């Protein structure tokens with residue numbers, strides 16, 4: 150019996166050894182961890198492969214946002230596979246003008262949303278599939294030492310031979326498929342706490358169509374200066390310049406002003422224009438400490454925008470005390486030294502409080518171990534509440550003030566809402582053709598405004614089908630409409646006082662009359678009064 154047991158054990162041992170030898174010399178293996186973006190690329194790619202349709206062991210789900218991102222083109226949360234399963238192009242299908250057709254269209258959309266597509270990814274365990282004529286073994290595992298299945302998943306990909314080129318090619322394909330899906334959209338990541346443990350990581354949360362810079366109403370010079378500064382910073386010669394002089398390669402911006410004046414919009418538009426990803430971080434999280442913040446910053450890609458919104462509400466407004474501020478001045482040439490000598494005694498309340506402290510934030514922004522290459526954008530409604538240490542050059546290199554709208558801003562906002570863009574034509578109601586004389590006329594009659602006109606929609610749709618044919622007539626109509634809208638914009642701006650309303654307030658009002666600019670003008674006076682009254686009431690309370 151003992152002999153048999155020994156024999157069995159030695160056989161098992163030999164098989165294990167042989168397997169290990171084979172694995173080492175005859176097989177190439179790639180390991181993909183769930184924390185890494187490659188995991189998302191791969192899952193996205195594999196779910197679209199034909200063998201996923203044939204496999205008899207799979208994980209099915211409609212929402213797997215634990216390891217797929219939650220991108221969405223539409224406002225509802227999706228899980229990153231939106232394009233395939235929810236063809237957003239369908240949303241653009243124009244319901245025809247009769248109300249009955251809208252009901253049909255809506256019923257279709259709602260029923261499609263109800264039957265959200267089930268997605269399939271390989272089940273835990275081993276799977277074999279073919280890729281470029283070679284057998285690939287996929288093994289999906291979770292670590293047995295934790296109960297959280299998804300938080301500790303890994304995928305192993307193996308191919309025959311010692312050359313892993315096919316695996317690398319497959320992963321490159323997966324990445325390409327994923328990145329191509331993004332197109333020119335602006336990708337937004339947010340710092341999030343892990344399922345298990347206290348550490349934070351960047352999770353992709355959204356991909357949005359880029360916002361044109363022209364749609365952000367701001368003093369043209371300021372806007373241009375901001376964009377030029379970022380471009381200059383991103384230029385390779387600037388990086389060289391910084392490194393030759395031993396200056397940390399970092400750039401910080403502070404966008405400050407009342408809520409709804411366009412701070413976030415400007416940041417988003419700049420990211421879209423430059424194709425940069427946005428890394429969004431909420432400093433208010435109690436679990437976020439200096440170490441987590443440091444590791445989040447260390448994980449940033451070489452070129453990106455880190456957006457810290459409303460820094461004044463994040464508990465980092467406590468003054469560092471005189472000692473630290475003096476250090477800032479004396480270390481102005483070498484910002485990395487500024488935080489080494491922070492007198493912690495001057496921060497009694499910070500030491501006790503949860504979440505990130507001012508000294509922690511300063512260390513991360515430009516302490517000795519701070520990351521380089523990123524663009525830091527902080528927004529605040531109360532610049533005066535921020536500590537001078539946070540605002541000093543090296544941390545904030547450019548400050549942009551956002552204020553209430555000027556007359557020119559109001560006109561621009563009005564025009565941007567009502568202007569007929571070429572892309573709008575099949576979707577929005579058309580304006581009646583304008584005669585040149587009415588466009589020139591300063592008085593605006595109600596029959597020249599944007600009204601629904603079913604025949605015209607059909608007309609434009611027909612024309613769109615013949616895209617190749619230059620459409621001069623349509624262009625002329627657009628120009629004439631624009632001229633007319635700009636006259637209306639100036640009338641609207643003469644009613645709404647400048648320097649009193651934020652862009653968000655004006656946009657909100659105009660959106661209530663989205664298709665009826667003449668109504669927006671007619672109701673402007675009353676709206677101004679009602680906003681004033683509401684403000685007064687709020688102040689009195």
Ligand SMILES: Nc1ncnc2c1ncn2[C@@H]1O[C@H](COP(=O)(O)OP(=O)(O)OP(=O)(O)O)[C@@H](O)[C@H]1O
Pocket residue numbers: 364365366367406407408409410411412413414415458528529530551651652653654656
């Ligand atoms: N200057 C602007 N130009 C164009 N749109 C604007 C502008 N300011 C605000 N808006 C509009 O108002 C809304 C809110 O803007 P945004 O989030 O950029 O403001 P914010 O200044 O960042 O506000 P908060 O301080 O509350 O974060 C958006 O829908 C945006 O389109």
